[in-house]
Amino acid sequence: MKKASELKYGEKVKISEIDFSHPSSQRIIEIGFTPGQEIELINRSLFNDPLAFSVRGSLIAMRKDEADCIKVT
């Protein structure tokens, strides 16, 4: 399964599941990344990390390794 950290610019995908084993997964869900939501990679920072995704009409930045726990289809 693909991870959100592997997305290309402008690629719109749906979240299929969140990897609960990651310590940041709780916060990631709370902030709006839930299965079924559409996300898009909007920005990459210097050195390609952190990444900024659009979710629920907001722009959220997170580290690449945190974006790893968002599985997408």
Place this chain on the structure above:
Amino acid sequence: MNLQTIEKVPLVTLVGPLNSGKTTLFNYLSGKSFKTVNYPGATVEYSISRLLNKFNISANIIDSPGIVSLSANSPDEKISIDALFNHPLYGQPDLLVVTVDSSQLSRHLLLVKQLKSCGFKLIIALTMNDLLIKKKFAISLSKLRIILGCEVVQVDGRTGEGINNLLNTISDQLDKIKLPDGKSEIIQLINNDRHSLLNFYKEIEKIENDVIYEIHSNGNGFDLNAANAQLNVLNPSYEIKTKYTLDSTSLKIDKFLLHPTLGGVFFFLIMAATFTSIFWLADPLMGMVDVFFAFLSSETAALLGSNWFSDFVSSGIISGTGSVLVFLPQILILFLILGLLEDSGYLARGAMIVDKPLSKIGLNGRSFVPMLSGFACAIPAMLAARTIPNRRERILTIFILPLMSCSARLPVYALLIAFLIPSGKSWLGGIILAAIYIFSVTSSIIIASILNKFKHRIIKEEDNSSFIIELPAYRKPKLSFVLTNSYMNAKVYLQKAGPVILAFSIILWFLTYFPNTNPEIDTTGLSEDEIVQVQEVERLSTSYASDLGKLIQPVMTPIGMDWRVGVSLIAAFAAREVFVSSLALIFKVTDNEETFQASMIQSMRQAEIKDTGQKLFTTATITGLIIFFVFALQCLSTVAVSKKETGGWRIPVMQVIIFTSVAYLLTFITVNGLRAVGVN
């Protein structure tokens, strides 16, 4: 405010997600001017105030730090969430006003749901409606009210729009609470396992679909009814897609500012522009203040004649405080520029850009905002570090914050820079100042990375390191807002530093003037001007200050300076600016030059070290002094706050020892190194 009055009146707490407009609303309701910033996590402490009298509701209102949800992610988050249920000083709130950003309804309703399930009485204040309208959507208040089962009002805390509505609702709700069965039980029980979170979100998505509708512009405003009618025929899946659009202007700006490579260049340019413009923009303003004080000082001296009282007023009070106040424009401009930056929405982007490099040295992207506010003052900066969830990263950030060039150092640098640059080349000043800022940041990074090597000894426990942040839409800073804020900041600065500077000017005047007030000198062959000067030199070298100074002389000799600088450096422990007023007192301002600063620099240039006849202030010693001020931890309040925020004496003691010894050592190396290569 004493606790008794707090207990008697009802307590209304403002709660809400980060950056949802709580503090803006709080300021409007309380008449206070706490900091509002377009950055998630601006408020880190609870504050309480009475509702303004004009609103005719007797209640206390509390502003709280923004939270994502009721389950804490860090010890500091836990403290603020617990305080929501039962604040150690203010107790349990009677009513919550939950701010919800209309343009982020779905994400922000999560907290509402959680708060409701805990049994809080609450009113929802929908903020940022202008942003939702910009996206061409609107929220049906009546539907939301029914679905959530609580009052919903729209407000804009910046303009006061909808405030009356909110106040009426607050007043109604408070009346209801007074009824016998009005109070409900509040339980701090949160279903925070992930599955119930997902369920909450499922419900929220349904709510959202019911209450958000598209608006169509018909030329003269928006026709809500037509939009409502159309809503029923709209395909829901089409709706979801358009509802979740990002702000298009922000997207365009971010194409550049968050570009994977250019983003770094823009970041550097923005920071450099910030720091150079402090000097450049302030220069003309400074000239005006300067001429004013020079005039005041010489007029008083002329008016009062030549006696100790005249000297007390013109040197002790006017020169002493004036020498620092001359730099007030710089401080004002600094606050202004930081304010513009804060209001624009760039800070969160800045944090994102530096996260990767900072995490390499044990810091976090979230360290960026504390570091930046450290350029104003280390104390609020240390509080701002609470937004860093990881304890080790937070302590390390606090550790290096005293190295950020705070506004108290600006007068010192400005004076020393003015000494360094040849007249007529004031553009160089801005560049040197920016260089000092860059140097202090680089040093802090080096020190952080060295400390990071010993991180396991500094903080034992391991913790998840995380950086998740919302990037708010860019906003055109409201100039009136930023101007008032800078004015308030400068006022607070004056109120805090002013008395200290005045008190120390008086003490130092006393120490430098007595006991030998009328020294006997050989006046043969001297002009009147020269007599005054020789008298002053003699008076100073036999003064109490000089007696004290003799004690420090051994420490000052290795760094090429004498006791006069030493006394000023010690006085600077009261407040760094006192260094400037102290120099102004010791190296008397003369009336020969037209501005205050020019005259001070003139007499500094002439000063010689007594035993060797060497010039006291040279490029080498002035550079050395700059280096000293970059590193030395001379602020007692910073030490106190560092102790409070790190929970012990260990960190602040380490800070004092490390920074002060590094300061002295590097000054020694700089002065002697420069001399060795022929720069005097």
